[in-house]
Amino acid sequence: MRFSSFFARTITLGLFTSTTASAARTFPRTTFLGGLPRAVAYRSMPLPFIGSLFSSAPSRNMSYPLQKSDDEWRAVLSPEQFRVIREKGTEAPYTGEYDKHSPSSGVYTCGACEAPLYKAGHKFKSGCGWPAFFDAVPGAVTRHTDRTFGMERTEIVCSNCGGHLGHVFKGEGYPTPTDERHCVNSVSIKFNKDDPTQ
Numbered sequence: 001m002r003f004s005s006f007f008a009r010t011i012t013l014g015l016f017t018s019t020t021a022s023a024a025r026t027f028p029r030t031t032f033l034g035g036l037p038r039a040v041a042y043r044s045m046p047l048p049f050i051g052s053l054f055s056s057a058p059s060r061n062m063s064y065p066l067q068k069s070d071d072e073w074r075a076v077l078s079p080e081q082f083r084v085i086r087e088k089g090t091e092a093p094y095t096g097e098y099d100k101h102s103p104s105s106g107v108y109t110c111g112a113c114e115a116p117l118y119k120a121g122h123k124f125k126s127g128c129g130w131p132a133f134f135d136a137v138p139g140a141v142t143r144h145t146d147r148t149f150g151m152e153r154t155e156i157v158c159s160n161c162g163g164h165l166g167h168v169f170k171g172e173g174y175p176t177p178t179d180e181r182h183c184v185n186s187v188s189i190k191f192n193k194d195d196p197t198q
């Protein structure tokens with residue numbers, strides 16, 4: 001299911017319809033709201049709760065060539081990698097291994113499945129606190145609209161395993177060929193000095 005349709009259905013069921021047997025089956029978390037008007041109840045909830053409504057991360061439900069269960073991913077990823085890559089978390093800015101990493105050659109592969117994602121030549125200094133790339137290996141990165149937390153952003157994931165990389169921003173004025181910034185978590189990628197795409 002695409003995220004946009006999931007979001008639309010959630011809003012429809014959660015905010016604008018009365019509780020029906022069908023809605024309760026589909027969306028049981030609404031039941032504890034009791035007598036509160038639903039729209040008021042949702043507006044007053046803190047972001048972490050709203051975020052938890054989307055815990056079945058939409059891109060997990062899409063088909064990617066490499067499929068693993070959460071338990072299988074936990075067996076091969078560190079807890080921080082699992083939080084960021086599989087649960088769409090974000091590492092703290094200016095802390096990542098590759099934030100200030102500027103190799104002249106090599107490739108950054110997916111931190112989960114090792115698919116080549118970005119070449120060293122795609123990386124640029126953005127000063128944003130996370131590794132920034134102006135382009136990716138063709139077809140290696142898939143974009144989704146991310147409407148969590150009241151914003152509309154473009155999420156980027158690994159096209160092979162669906163692992164969360166970060167977000168892409170356009171039109172910020174960086175002097176790069178694309179004027180795009182792929183803002184990527186360091187734990188979502190691994191640097192390989194040998195470029196297997198060449």
Ligand SMILES: [Zn+2]
Binds near residue numbers: 111113
């Ligand atoms: Zn991957």
